[in-house]
Each structure stands twice: as structure tokens, then as C-alpha cells.
Amino acid sequence: MQASRRNWLKAASGAAAAVPMVFFTQAALAAKNEAMRTSLKYKDTPEGNNRCDNCMQWVPGKTPKDRGGCKILPGDTEISPSGWCVAWVAAKK
């Protein structure tokens, strides 16, 4: 096998191996912590004026309307800014 063909095959196999890692990484970024959601009775809708984006535990997403995280729901990146759970505590202003 010629050196250039061998190098091309090496590069191609490396690229092919990287594709599933990209999908895996994106899937890992959009994760839900279902066990904690259930125990905290999380829902995607507010409870009156109490919502995740005015809670002390809120971790904002990229923009104010994007889903974000919560300090007490580890690994969950799909918390709605207009969501709510029983652990809601008013954010300090």
C-alpha cells in the first residue's frame, strides 16, 4: 500500500470514528434528570408567578427564552425558564 493511500485511510477512519462522538456529545448536552424531576414534582409550566427563571436555583440557558439548568437537578439541561417545582425559592434581587 502506498504511503499516501495509507494516510488517507487513517484520516478517513479517524473521521468516521469522530462522527458518533459528536452525536453522543450533543445527546449528553440535552439531558433530563427524570428521577429528580419526579421527586421535586417538576413541570414545564409556572405555578402562579413562581417560575424557574425567578428561582434562586435557576441556571440560565444561552438566551432568556432557552432551556437551562437547575443547581439542584444535576445533569439536567432541559429545564424550562417558565417551569416550576416544589423546591422553588425566590431569587434575590
Ligand code: SF4
Ligand atoms: S429549584 Fe425547581 S423551580 Fe427552581 S429552578 Fe430548579 S426546577 Fe426550577
